[in-house]
Amino acid sequence: MPLTIAIIGLLLLLLLILKFRINAFIAFIIVSIFIGIAAGMELAKIVSSIEIGLGDTLGFLVMILGFGAMLGKLAAESGAAQRITSKLISAFGVKRIQWAVMLTGFIVGVPLFYAVGFVILVPIIFTVAAAVELPLLYVALPMIASLSVTHGYLPPHPSPTAIAVLFGADIGKTLLYGIIIAIPAIILAGPVLSKFIKNITGKPFKEFFNPRIFNEEEMPSFKVSLFTLLLPVMLIAGASLLNIFLPDSAFKDIINFVGNAPVAMLISVLIAIYTLGLKRGKSMNEVMESLTKSVASVTMVLLIIGGAGSFKQVMLDSGISNYIAELLKDSPVPPLILAWLIATALRICVGSATVSAVTSAGILLPYVSSASVSPELLVLSIGAGSLMLSQVNDVGFWMFKEYFTLSVKETFLSWTIMETIVGVVGLIGVLILNTFI
DSSP: OHHHHHHHHHHHHHIIIIISOOOHHHHHHHHHHHHHHHTTOOHHHHHHHHHHHHHHHHHHHHHHHHHHHHHHHHHHHHTHHHHHHHHHHHHHOGGGHHHHHHHHHHHHHTTSOHHHHHHHHHHHHHHHHHHHTOOHHHHHHHHHHHHHHHHHHOTTSHHHHHHHHHHTOOHHHHHHHHHHHHHHHHHIIIIIHHTTOTTOOOOOOGGGOOOOOOOGGGSOOHHHHHHHHHHHHHHHHHHHHHHHHOTTOTTHHHHHHHHSHHHHHHHHHHHHIIIIIGGGTOOHHHHHHHHHHHHHTTHHHHHHHHHHHHHHHHHHHTTHHHHHHHHHHTOOSOHHHHHHHHHHHHHHHHOOHHHHHHHHHHHHHHHHTTSOSOHHHHHHHHHHHTTTTOOTTOHHHHHHHHHTTOOHHHHIIIIIHHHHHHHHHHHHHHHHHHTTO
8 A cells, every 4th residue: 555655646746747737846745745644644744744854855955055056156157167168178178078077077076965066067067068069968967977976876975874884884895896886887877878868958057057258358267266166075075084084183073064065165155256256346236146146046946855855754754665665675686686676666765865775774784794795785786776766756856957947858868867877787886796796
């Protein structure tokens, strides 16, 4: 029965959005209530779950996306995104631009949460695609694939790190094996896949893209542009490194505070107000008006993401997600494949890669000590499964859709396929490594 409720809920969500054209946020709330009632939850508990899911999801993302929108707007309007784009094109050439953005996505993605890297790099993607006159997704997918893979596979991201600790896996080995598997996954889900979806053009999120071509003297220097846009990366990554090499530092609390993602984004926006705004001759009123417009533009994106969070929470609180995972737990399937299947099943039901990965780890924990398999590979198997088949209950699905101005169908044909390739290649890579380790 719980499995039937989950399937009906997902079908109802698609029907409301695709057939009846109901706003995705409203559809999420309707379906969350339906699933809660069908699963026998108390009415008050359903409302509470919706509120908790929305609050927990947006509690972190609202600042990230808000500050990210501000930084993206300043990067577009000042010409900083164009400056970085010009440098990338001159360094790699148009023919190798996909590899340039893919490498950028990987470097930025290793130390940063997916959402942070996404909002920092999206303005550059828009400007690069326009400058080289290539389809937007042809340029975007290699970078987005890099961000997604680092989020699901590699420490120090939350879920692979948490699972590694839980399983007693070596963090260094997990990172090394993860990078080995990540390379083919990113290539297939990025440059290769993008060649097959050229008919899906996409449009830049207007607040992150300035179609105006700046003159040389109108743009900030490359050093200023790169420093300002990558400052969040430097602050967050710097804090992580200092914690590793100076764990007993007297300034540990300050370092962690400055390296906290929302605080790092705030500091970066404040710096950008000067370097990309006031220093470029704009008044404070002009800069503030621009930032206000940028935040207003992401309001619906935030609501949709919050709705996805509510849906996820109701699935968890109703017990449906755990029920489905338990169905697979006693399967005679080999451990690495079983871990991947459980994470995939939870990903489909819950949407959140982090939640599905950590929940899978909790289910499999008693199984780890008795299974003759590398705990590092088990971490990566769960990570790969947690990225599978992303669809309408996943926050990442809606971020990709809204920022690239796609239809739901186009998002399935691009984002969902990309995530599924990443998940499948990840499992294949784990199984191949398992024959050598």
